[in-house]
Amino acid sequence: xxxxxxxxxxxxxxxxxxxxxxxxxxxxxxxxxxxxxxxxxxxxxxxxxxxxxxxxxxxxxxxxxxxxxxxxxxxxxxxxxxxxxxxxxxxxxxxxxxxxxxxxxxxxxxxxxxxxxxxxxxxxxxxxxxxxxxxxxxxxxxxxxxxxxxxxxxxxxxxxxxxxxxxxxxxxxxxxxxxxxxxxxxxxxxxxxxxxxxxxxxxxxxxxxxxxxxxxxxxxxxxxxxxxxxxxxxxxxxxxxxxxxxxxxxxxxxxxxxxxxxxxxxxxxxxxxxxxxxxxxxxxxxxxxxxxxxxxxxxxxxxxxxxxxxxxxxxxxxxxxxxxxxxxxxxxxxxxxxxxxxxxxxxxxxxxxxxxxxx
Amino acid sequence: xxxxxxxxxxxxxxxxxxxxxxxxxxxxxxxxxxxxxxxxxxxxxxxxxxxxxxxxxxxxxxxxxxxxxxxxxxxxxxxxxxxxxxxxxxxxxxxxxxxxxxxxxxxxxxxxxxxxxxxxxxxxxxxxxxxxxxxxxxxxxxxxxxxxxxxxxxxxxxxxxxxxxxxxxxxxxxxxxxxxxxxxxxxxxxxxxxxxxxxxxxxxxxxxxxxxxxxxxxxxxxxxxxxxxxxxxxxxxxxxxxxxxxxxxxxxxxxxxxxxxxxxxxxxxxxxxxxxxxxxxxxxxxxxxxxxxxxxxxxxxxxxxxxxxxxxxxxxxxxxxxxxxxxxxxxxxxxxxxxxxxxxxxxxxxxxxxxxxxxxxxxxxxxxxxxxxxxxxxxx
Numbered sequence: 052x053x054x055x056x057x058x059x060x061x062x063x064x065x066x067x068x069x070x071x072x073x074x075x076x077x078x079x080x081x082x083x084x085x086x087x088x089x090x091x092x093x094x095x096x097x098x099x100x101x102x103x104x105x106x107x108x109x110x111x112x113x114x115x116x117x118x119x120x121x122x123x124x125x126x127x128x129x130x131x132x133x134x135x136x137x138x139x140x141x142x143x144x145x146x147x148x149x150x151x152x153x154x155x156x157x158x159x160x161x162x163x164x165x166x167x168x169x170x171x172x173x174x175x176x177x178x179x180x181x182x183x184x185x186x187x188x189x190x191x192x193x194x195x196x197x198x199x200x201x202x203x204x205x206x207x208x209x210x211x212x213x214x215x216x217x218x219x220x221x222x223x224x225x226x227x228x229x230x231x232x233x234x235x236x237x238x239x240x241x242x243x244x245x246x247x248x249x250x251x252x253x254x255x256x257x258x259x260x261x262x263x264x265x266x267x268x269x270x271x272x273x274x275x276x277x278x279x280x281x282x283x284x285x286x287x288x289x290x291x292x293x294x295x296x297x298x299x300x301x302x303x304x305x306x307x308x309x310x311x312x313x314x315x316x317x318x319x320x321x322x323x324x325x326x327x328x329x330x331x332x333x334x335x336x337x338x339x340x341x342x343x344x345x346x347x348x349x350x351x352x353x354x355x356x357x358x359x360x361x362x363x364x365x366x367x368x369x370x371x372x373x374x375x376x377x378x379x380x381x382x383x384x385x386x387x388x389x390x391x392x393x394x395x396x397x398x399x400x401x402x403x404x405x406x407x408x409x410x
Numbered sequence: 411x412x413x414x415x416x417x418x419x420x421x422x423x424x425x426x427x428x429x430x431x432x433x434x435x436x437x438x439x440x441x442x443x444x445x446x447x448x449x450x451x452x453x454x455x456x457x458x459x460x461x462x463x464x465x466x467x468x469x470x471x472x473x474x475x476x477x478x479x480x481x482x483x484x485x486x487x488x489x490x491x492x493x494x495x496x497x498x499x500x501x502x503x504x505x506x507x508x509x510x511x512x513x514x515x516x517x518x519x520x521x522x523x524x525x526x527x528x529x530x531x532x533x534x535x536x537x538x539x540x541x542x543x544x545x546x547x548x549x550x551x552x553x554x555x556x557x558x559x560x561x562x563x564x565x566x567x568x569x570x571x572x573x574x575x576x577x578x579x580x581x582x583x584x585x586x587x588x589x590x591x592x593x594x595x596x597x598x599x600x601x602x603x604x605x606x607x608x609x610x611x612x613x614x615x616x617x618x619x620x621x622x623x624x625x626x627x628x629x630x631x632x633x634x635x636x637x638x639x640x641x642x643x644x645x646x647x648x649x650x651x652x653x654x655x656x657x658x659x660x661x662x663x664x665x666x667x668x669x670x671x672x673x674x675x676x677x678x679x680x681x682x683x684x685x686x687x688x689x690x691x692x693x694x695x696x697x698x699x700x701x702x703x704x705x706x707x708x709x710x711x712x713x714x715x716x717x718x719x720x721x722x723x724x725x726x727x728x729x730x731x732x733x734x735x736x737x738x739x740x741x742x743x744x745x746x747x748x749x750x751x752x753x754x755x756x757x758x759x760x761x762x763x764x765x766x767x768x769x770x771x772x773x774x775x776x777x778x779x780x781x782x783x784x785x786x787x788x789x790x
Binding site: 093137206228231247348351352357 | 417430439442444446448460465487492500520523524526528529539550553564566567569585591612615616624625628708717719720723724739778
């Protein structure tokens with residue numbers, strides 16, 4: 052697998068000779084040229100700083116990127132001069148519509164601006180008087196255990212595709228790095244939540260494990276994005292809001308709010324990614340819908356699993372709030388699918404049948 | 411290639427019965443009987459907050475993690491109760507602690523979380539238009555920024571390539587390299603922004619540097635790739651950042667390098683501590699790392715001649731007149747030595763002193779008449 056240099060540079064006298072030539076004052080300087088197409092990027096709004104949108108102008112703009120990248124497979128940044136001899140780094144995602152979303156640059160900026168560190172930001176000491184009885188406290192720890200798993204695996208999903216993506220799409224790659232850290236933070240924050248005070252983790256929810264494996268093993272990047280960003284994170288986002296509602300102390304309230312906020316970026320990217328892709332290639336809706344049919348089945352398994360549903364009922368104070376939460380989550384998810392261009396999924400989705408079981 | 415689970419839930423009668431049961435309030439509460447340990451975890455130092463170091467307790471802690479955690483291969487977090495036979499196997503490929511672990515990795519992660527900065531707002535971009543510098547310096551600086559934009563993304567792509575292959579038992583490492591990925595994306599971002607805000611734009615990509623990046627990405631093992639990237643390549647870049655701060659044409663540029671340096675130092679430290687952990691726990695892998703660094707150093711040698719090298723000379727000498735070039739060469743010559751010197755110093759600290767006598771850089775240093783001079787000081 053290793054890439055071996057075409058020659059052993061260490062035993063190539065020409066290398067040292069070149070070095071000594073430059074050190075002797077014989078410079079080439081042919082690279083010193085000014086560009087006719089240079090831009091003078093400035094912050095469009097001083098308060099917001101210099102954003103990616105501010106620098107995405109002229110030859111540096113993603114609008115200039117072709118649908119199929121054929122001119123560069125190296126790490127040379129978009130808009131740089133490409134001299135001969137640049138190697139291929141073996142990228143497999145070279146088609147803009149496979150990865151692109153128009154809101155990625157803004158979401159990347161948002162992700163950085165809203166970074167938070169669980170070690171400092173969460174008022175952990177408020178968990179000393181958490182306000183729950185023993186069963187409720189255990190239920191929170193069980194749900195925390197699940198959120199750790201979600202954080203662990205959904206950090207792996209962007210990682211799995213990011214390094215295979217052409218550098219032409221650097222805004223998407225940047226955003227995927229934000230996703231990796233957001234997911235890591237989810238795992239970190241909820242692990243700390245479970246362990247704080249007299250704490251501990253719960254049991255692995257097998258159905259969640261199955262669902263996460265489906266998401267992780269999605270065969271293409273668009274399928275992975277649809278199942279993680281749009282499907283799974285739609286539910287994580289509403290779960291965050293629901294936990295914030297159910298919280299009886301400031302720490303849990305903040306954890307729920309931040310979970311929803313971070314999850315919102317996954318969802319926003321996913322919906323716009325699918326929308327951009329389906330505008331460029333409407334025929335892809337068929338395979339995406341087929342994939343979602345099957346992953347939604349996995350979601351049904353998780354939503355109905357005792358290790359998930361029972362603690363959710365406990366922290367919610369009964370079944371009705373959970374049903375309302377599930378109905379809202381499913382409704383909003385279907386709306387997002389429609390907005391992305393996948394059409395009306397209600398009739399074909401296993402989630403519709405699942406909701407009928409709850410009635 | 412996709413996986414769609416073991417159960418068709420819509421055709422599962424148990425699910426319907428279960429939901430009816432739960433709806434009526436009949437909870438089995440099997441999840442309450444976890445069999446997991448209850449521990450006391452609190453913020454030992456309130457000023458630091460509640461860190462992963464505070465969570466290093468009982469069966470949940472990193473100290474309790476064995477070299478080979480047998481059993482867990484799915485998404486169960488470390489310390490949770492799970493069923494070995496029923497877990498959904500995520501097929502992790504890095505399942506030995508020594509494959510990925512580093513001394514102090516939890517501290518590196520916590521530091522990364524508390525020191526995130528924002529290239530959009532933490533650089534005084536507005537000042538740049540008022541900070542005067544000759545056009546030839548701006549062109550040279552744009553070339554330097556093009557190089558950094560080009561190479562920094564490797565330290566995002568490489569961690570990404572390996573993170574998802576790591577067993578979830580090693581979450582501290584996975585989290586740390588996620589933080590590295592965003593750090594490096596931010597570096598690529600800030601250098602791109604700087605090149606485009608200066609009025610010159612991006613200049614030449616560097617083929618020789620690209621061959622090194624390809625070699626890093628295609629490393630056979632994570633540890634080999636880490637030795638090349640964290641220890642050698644990022645180490646070199648760290649020295650260059652320090653140097654670049656020194657030769658920066660404006661205060662805005664100095665600020666930029668101050669911020670990227672603190673991130674880069676963390677990544678290099680992780681690489682050093684990973685190598686140290688690896689050699690301490692699996693000394694039999696030493697020869698494998700030697701062989702990887704033989705090749706890595708050879709790639710690095712080829713990079714000494716490039717537009718980058720000349721750009722640094724122009725920046726260091728503050729111009730292209732003969733007297734500027736002369737001064738620039740003196741400064742950059744010192745940088746070249748410093749890079750090797752600091753690399754040797756890192757090898758020392760990682761407990762890999764024996765590498766120094768085998769290093770491919772020695773011939774180059776000899777050619778520069780410096781092997782027994784400045785560079786060797788780093789060895790001792």
